Amino acid sequence: MTADPNSPDVEPIPPGAPSPGRAVLDAHLVVDRGTFRLDLPLTIRPGEVVALLGPNGAGKTTALRALAGLLPLTDGHLSLAGRHLDHPGRRIWTPTEQRPIGVVFQDYLLFPHLTALDNVAFGPRRQGLDRQRARQRAADWLVRVGLADHARRKPRQLSGGQAQRVALARALAVDPALLLLDEPLAALDARTRLDTRARLQHHLAGHAGATLLVTHDPIDAVVLADRLVIIEHGQVVQEGDVATVTAQPRTDYVARLVGLNLYRGHADGHLVLITDGFTLVTNDRQHGDVFVAFAPSAVALHPHRPEGSPRNTWPATVAGVQRHGDNLRVQLDGRVTVAADITPAAAAHLRLTPGQTLWVAVKAAETRVYPAAAAATNAGVG
Amino acid sequence: MPQPDKVAVAPARSAPSPRSRRTGQVPVALLLPAAIGLLFLLLPLAGLLIRTPWSTLPQRLTEPGVLTALRLSVQAATLATLLCLVLGVPLAWLLARVDFPGRRLVRALVTVPLVLPPVVGGVALLLVFGRRGILGGWLDSTFGVTLPFTTAGVVLAEAFVAMPFLVIAVEGALRGADVRYEEAAATLGAGRWTTFTHVTLPLVAPGIAAGAVLCWARALGEFGATITFAGNFPGRTQTMPLAVYLALETDLEAAIVLSLVLLTVSVVILASLRDRWLGSS
Known part of the structure; x- marks a missing residue:
């Protein structure tokens, strides 16, 4: 069952509540790093786009790295598509390469020695497809992001907006249960950002899995997300649909964010x-x-x-x-x-x-x- | 909700470019030793060129002894470099990427052959791989393999001396490479081995190439460990540097010609590494 990502009245799931069976991501991320502690309950339903907003140092990147398996949880749990991926209390740990995820990094991290096509084919190859089928799937994805004629280019020959689209295609080509976007528009100039944001919105609407968008830009969050989760100092300070959060901010940070x-x-x-x-x-x-x-x-x-x-x-x-x-x-x-x-x-x-x-x-x-x-x-x- | 722009204007850049340097009088106290130092480095090389018997050079170069020594040197240095690549790249990866206890000590130990007198290295190799050595005796009795005073021994001696050059160069390249590419590969389902072969190696390929060239050059010029461990048998273990040393006692012109060949190889290697190691200015 897939929730309509365009539906404006998506019911927020209360944090920490027992997850309904339809949540594809069910997590309580706890990461202790000495003086800093992230404590973030997070559930995302299929097709839902959740924006994780917060000031610098709030723990957004820590949360993303914990979800991706680049950082182990110190407590709590993380299950995705019915699989327990990280549960320190039960000594369960799944390394990054075995998680059904796709990540668009802030500066994309396209492999500089591979063409756009082979960058996108990298994930399908690792899933066991042979070279030809992996390239076919990659070519299909490049068509979808409108870069079919850039397949043979190396990343350094792509503009910022094009590189972002290749990175998105690369992350989606593995058909991830959870798509993680780390400030996906931050590296773009204002004009490119507008166009890329609209394209990104289109692709996120077509993504059947869960999406977590990590950003500090309220416009990205409002345009792209169904639900906002706002964290400060590693804690959730406000959570809800866009209309509620923008109309009724509950912290100074959120108020400044929405200009009130x-x-x-x-x-x-x-x-x-x-x-x-x-x-x-x-x-x-x-x-x-x-x-x-x-x-x-x-x-x-x-x-x-x-x-x-x-x-x-x-x-x-x-x-x-x-x-x-x-x-x-x-x-x-x-x-x-x-x-x-x-x-x-x-x-x-x-x-x-x-x-x-x-x-x-x-x-x-x-x-x-x-x-x-x-x-x-x-x-x-x- | 547009973010407010700051009205403040960045201060105009009026400071002089940091590239411009102070010009004017160079103190003689610095200029004189600098000039002498330069002469000291260049004069011996010039002497080699001046004393080279240019008229008989073609015949000299094609003498069987010279060609044999040259072929053996190139073969041994190339095999030693391959050995260093097979063993040294994984070692460099371990030092750069895996945080194991005693890593600093291991890194220090790897560089020991850099400062160790090569003759000492040769003696040490004899003690281990010699026919009565710790491993050599076992190799001899079990497999009938004898390393000292063979071409394989030359390769081993050269690899021992040259490997630190490769390990240090590759480890530096690995440390300079962005590990986030490896994280990106992991998010796409690549395990550590696939990530190493498909992402890490291509990213540090220029560093590996530079390290291999340095390693090859060091192996080609190796003398002390080779003559100690492998001896000086023409056609089997007599490499170019050994031939130069031997010729010095019997035929000075032959020694000069052989030296000229090694000098040429060195200059070519230096030129090929120019962009990487000396910068381009």
């Missing part, structure tokens, strides 16, 4: 106490521990204390200014830090300089409030 201001506080009706003496007024009514989120574009900046409608106003100092699309993103310090998006015209009017004091205004109607204890993730704002 995020605060944790205690709600009492329309009032949310953020820190000692600092309160936000919201339209939503909540009680108890909550998150308050609003977009930088919902933040207005004024040279003097604004009169009238905005319910939330406070003084803040300009900490930095960055270009953000056509607008400018202003970072402000004060009783809480906040990001505001303003037009260049508005910035000129305000004569922005670092250290300048301005008044921040946020309408209550622009805020979103949601319970901090919901959905049972072990989230916390650092």
Whole structure:
């Protein structure tokens, strides 16, 4: 049974829950490396694309290497397509070459001495196909990724986007139960990335096995994945479908990733106490521990204390200014830090300089409030 | 959700190129010893060329003794290099890729023949492979194989002296090669042996070739271990360096001609390795 990878309402499987029989990957990855510990429950269903997102050093690469068998688990378990591959508690270990996986590495690692065709044929050859059949299968895959006329080229004669497609074909040619993609678009320039991302999406939709996409780029994750798993410091901080995670971030990292201001506080009706003496007024009514989120574009900046409608106003100092699309993103310090998006015209009017004091205004109607204890993730704002 | 771009502009590069060097007066205290040092290295070679009997060179080169010694030298050096490849490449792989206890000690031991006087190496080989040696006696009584004072003995002596050159070159190449290619091969289902033959070897092939050339050159010039272990029998164990030494006592011109041949071979090898070892500037 194959889940529709394009279905927007894929139900997230709660972490650590007993896996339903249809999960092709059922793992609890625990890797201890002295000061760092990865503790990641992960299940993926056939056809599902899960993005593993996180800042540098969060443990994404460690998780990928553990799944690939390039790094042994110190605890937990890993089973794939019904086979136990790594289970330290039961002394089960399967070396990389015996795992039904395919990996697209960040810099592709195409064998430089082999042609594109022989790179793709490498896996099928190891599966026992003779040279001719392996090459036939490789040629079919090169047709699928649109590189049939590049079969005889060596990797150094391929562009970055072409090399990425050969690497994808090489990984898929072994028909893996689990496809692992390590920052598959990171090495490409912006223009190539757009095109390659669209092609990758097409191929992932056609892949019957499970796919894990390791990335730090939220766009890749949102475009390519059915479900996001976000880790920080080796722990899952948030997990869910794209719409939920982007609308209701639960950590500063996720909020920055999706471009929202995020605060944790205690709600009492329309009032949310953020820190000692600092309160936000919201339209939503909540009680108890909550998150308050609003977009930088919902933040207005004024040279003097604004009169009238905005319910939330406070003084803040300009900490930095960055270009953000056509607008400018202003970072402000004060009783809480906040990001505001303003037009260049508005910035000129305000004569922005670092250290300048301005008044921040946020309408209550622009805020979103949601319970901090919901959905049972072990989230916390650092 | 576009990532915000930094507005800040990278500082303009105005610093002088790091390649430009200080020019001007070279101190005599450095220039003089440098020039003498260069002369010291080149004069003997020039002397060899000056004293070469160019007019009789063709006849000299085709003398039976010269050709025999040359053929034996090339054959023995080539066999020794093959032996070093068969044994040395796996040894280099072990040193570069497998973390076993005592690896540092093993690496140090491998380089011993580099610094050991070749005559000592020859004596050591005699003690082990001689007819009354630790292994030689057994080889002699069990298989009737005698190594000392045979062509096989020449190959063995040359391989003993030359193998460290190969092992060091190949180990360096293996350490420089990206192990992630081997990981990629593993994810595609290749075991360690297949990975070694299909991925690792092709990746380090230039390093192996360079190591083999160095190894061959060292074997070709081997003297001390060969004369100690294999003796000096024309046609059987008398290689070019041995022939040069012998000719020196009887026929100086023959010694010069033989030396010229070895010098030519050395220069050709140096030229073939130029890009790899001396850089191209």
